[in-house]
């Protein structure tokens with residue numbers, strides 16, 4: 001009997017990918033959390049890049065293998081389970097892998113957005129993100145093989161596991177202001193809404209995820225954090 005432990009950080013979007021895939025595939029697993037600001041020795045010893053997620057795969061004789069990097073973890077879960085989240089067609093599968101990479105590029109752009117030092121940089125990062133989502137809106141609206149709420153149409157896929165954590169950031173950004181990134185993208189709006197309501201996506205994070213993300217964003221030395229502080233200081237009567 002194999003047992004699985006997902007080594008996590010509460011806010012990590014890459015960890016969420018693995019947690020969603022494990023739930024979609026009905027693979028039982030336990031979670032352990034590390035503080036990335038104060039990494040314990042056991043974690044440093046087994047994580048080659050010092051990053052989460054790790055998937056600890058326990059064998060029948062007490063042996064244990066450490067898998068790192070969300071991409072290989074997702075592919076391994078595809079290999080060992082019957083319920084596939086990748087499409088069967090090789091060309092479609094390759095496209096899905098490419099769009100998962102795109103999801104990682106969007107996460108990097110989101111990092112640049114919430115880390116932007118000043119308002120000028122914040123605006124240019126917002127414009128860059130808007131372009132990335134405009135391309136995605138086109139793919140969803142015009143190139144999906146079947147109509148349905150998910151990236152691939154009717155079937156929930158690994159691309160969905162990659163983008164569900166992306167949209168969680170926008171719940172936080174929209175509490176701070178209006179950045180014109182996801183506006184006027186109706187297909188993305190439906191996708192985002194369906195993902196947010198989906199059980200495996202909801203259960204991929206702890207209950208106070210939103211508060212933790214707000215606190216994380218507010219603690220940075222960034223234009224976005226300054227906006228949050230300014231907003232918090234406004235009298236309640238002037239808040240929308």
Ligand SMILES: N[C@@H](CCC(=O)N[C@@H](CS)C(=O)NCC(=O)O)C(=O)O
Pocket residue numbers: 009011012013014015036050051052053068069070071
């Ligand atoms: N390419 C990696 C990215 C994982 C990653 O960046 N994890 C972040 C947390 S979301 C991390 O562990 N960073 C290490 C640190 O902050 O020291 C993957 O797909 O698993």
